[in-house]
Amino acid sequence: MKRILPALAAGVTMVFWASAFIAIRFVGEDYSPGSMALGRLVVGSVALVAVVAFRSRRALPRGRPLALVLAYGVLWFGLYAILLNAAERHLDAGTAALIVNVGPILIAVLAGIYLKEGFPRGLVTGLVVAFGGVSTIAVATSTGHHDASGVLLALGAAALYAVGVLLQKQALRDVDPFTATWLGCVAGMAVCLPFAPTLISEVAAAPASATAGIVYMGLFPTAVAFATWAYALSHTSAGKLSSSSYVVPAITVLMSWAFLAEVPRPLALLGGVLCLVGVALTRLPARAPAPRAEPART
Numbered sequence: 025m026k027r028i029l030p031a032l033a034a035g036v037t038m039v040f041w042a043s044a045f046i047a048i049r050f051v052g053e054d055y056s057p058g059s060m061a062l063g064r065l066v067v068g069s070v071a072l073v074a075v076v077a078f079r080s081r082r083a084l085p086r087g088r089p090l091a092l093v094l095a096y097g098v099l100w101f102g103l104y105a106i107l108l109n110a111a112e113r114h115l116d117a118g119t120a121a122l123i124v125n126v127g128p129i130l131i132a133v134l135a136g137i138y139l140k141e142g143f144p145r146g147l148v149t150g151l152v153v154a155f156g157g158v159s160t161i162a163v164a165t166s167t168g169h170h171d172a173s174g175v176l177l178a179l180g181a182a183a184l185y186a187v188g189v190l191l192q193k194q195a196l197r198d199v200d201p202f203t204a205t206w207l208g209c210v211a212g213m214a215v216c217l218p219f220a221p222t223l224i225s226e227v228a229a230a231p232a233s234a235t236a237g238i239v240y241m242g243l244f245p246t247a248v249a250f251a252t253w254a255y256a257l258s259h260t261s262a263g264k265l266s267s268s269s270y271v272v273p274a275i276t277v278l279m280s281w282a283f284l285a286e287v288p289r290p291l292a293l294l295g296g297v298l299c300l301v302g303v304a305l306t307r308l309p310a311r312a313p314a315p316r317a318e319p320a321r322t
Contacts, residue, residue, distance in 0.1 A: 030259040033252035034268050042275035044245035045121075046283060048112065051237040054230035057109030058219035060238065063227075065101060065213035067242020072206035072251070085199045085207075092195035093204050094211045100188025101212025101250070107181040114174025121273050122162035123178035128270060129155065130186035132263035139193060141261045146308035154270035154302025160295030161273050164288070186266075192254065193262045201254035209246065267306040274299040 051060055085093060112120050129151055135141045195204050227235060257265050274296030280286040288296075 030256040033256040034260070034265060037249045037253040037256065038268055038271050039275060040245045040249035041269070042272045042279055044241055044249075045272075045276045046279050047237045047241050047245070048109065051234050051241070052109070052112065054234040055226050055238065056219075056222060057113065058106055058216065059223035059226050060109050061102065061105035062213065062216035062219045062223050063238040064241040064246050065105070065209060065216055067239050068246035068250075069206070069209045069213045071243055071247040072202075072209055075202075076206055079202075082200065082203060085195075085203065089195055089198040090207075092191050093199055093207045096188040096191035096195065097208030097211030098215045099184045099191070101208050101246075102215035103212075104181050104184040104188060105212070106216065107177050107184065111174050111177035111181060114171050115178060119162060119166055119174070120178055121165075121276075122158055123175060124182050124185070125155065125158045125270065125273070126179070127182040127185040127189075128263075128266040130182065131189050131266040134186060134190055135193070135262040135266075138190065139262060141263050147263055147267065147306045150302045150304070150306030150308075151267055151270075152302070153305055154267065154299050157295045157298030157300075157302055158270060158273050160298060161277060161292050162295075164292035164295060165277075189257070189262055189266055193257055196254065196258045201258050202251055205247075205251045205254045209250065264306055268303055270299045270303050 048060070055063065084090070108120075108124065111123075115123070132143070132147060132151055136143045192204065192208070199207075253265075277288045277292050277296050281288055
């Protein structure tokens with residue numbers, strides 16, 4: 025069970041994160057990038073704090089652990105969401121997915137160096153194969169709509185994602201996953217508060233279906249998915265877990281087919297298969313070193 029539960033938690037996270045890409049495309053017609061980020065974080069924070077109110081009280085982190093939680097909350101929950109939403113105004117979905125998915129590679133490199141996780145052969149091979157899958161999906165879904173501003177915004181989002189995961193991994197050494205999640209979400213909401221006037225005006229003008237999309241993103245891709253992610257990260261290396269996010273483009277392709285009636289091209293399906301194979305390769309156990317031969321006794 026110790027291995028199964030983190031894997032299940034990661035699976036829940038990836039499914040909800042994939043669904044967020046569908047919701048963002050739908051909600052983005054009525055909500056601007058900043059207000060969309062603030063809206064989902066307000067809903068997520070309220071839901072998480074409501075759970076806290078019914079849980080047994082636990083001491084809040086202090087000092088360095090608290091600083092790490094607040095830092096990753098600002099960078100990943102808040103600024104990452106704003107940059108990603110803004111990037112998708114300048115890029116097509118395929119290009120955005122390709123650039124943002126540089127993030128897991130950055131995480132693996134930084135975690136290998138700074139968190140001493142090393143560079144297992146299976147992880148490196150799997151990342152290469154999975155990124156090849158994302159590239160294939162990008163080629164299949166690209167419409168040619170992109171500009172330099174969008175590329176820079178998406179690269180910034182990828183960098184914030186990588187740094188946020190590394191900070192969170194360090195925070196989880198001293199903070200339980202749920203506490204780290206709700207405090208991080210509240211910190212992200214706080215940094216997005218300057219968009220509150222815009223959010224209020226857009227809520228008044230947006231159709232109920234778009235606002236329902238904001239509520240959905242706040243409850244599931246934010247509150248639930250980040251909580252299950254934090255639990256999985258507390259039991260898994262940062263490099264290995266972040267590689268799991270390469271299943272998100274594959275799931276998104278299937279969800280677009282099911283819910284938006286967007287029939288994927290065969291090349292996109294091939295890319296999805298490569299993503300899944302790559303993630304499977306990262307899960308292969310490392311080979312144990314060969315035992316040293318005992319010197320012959322005379």
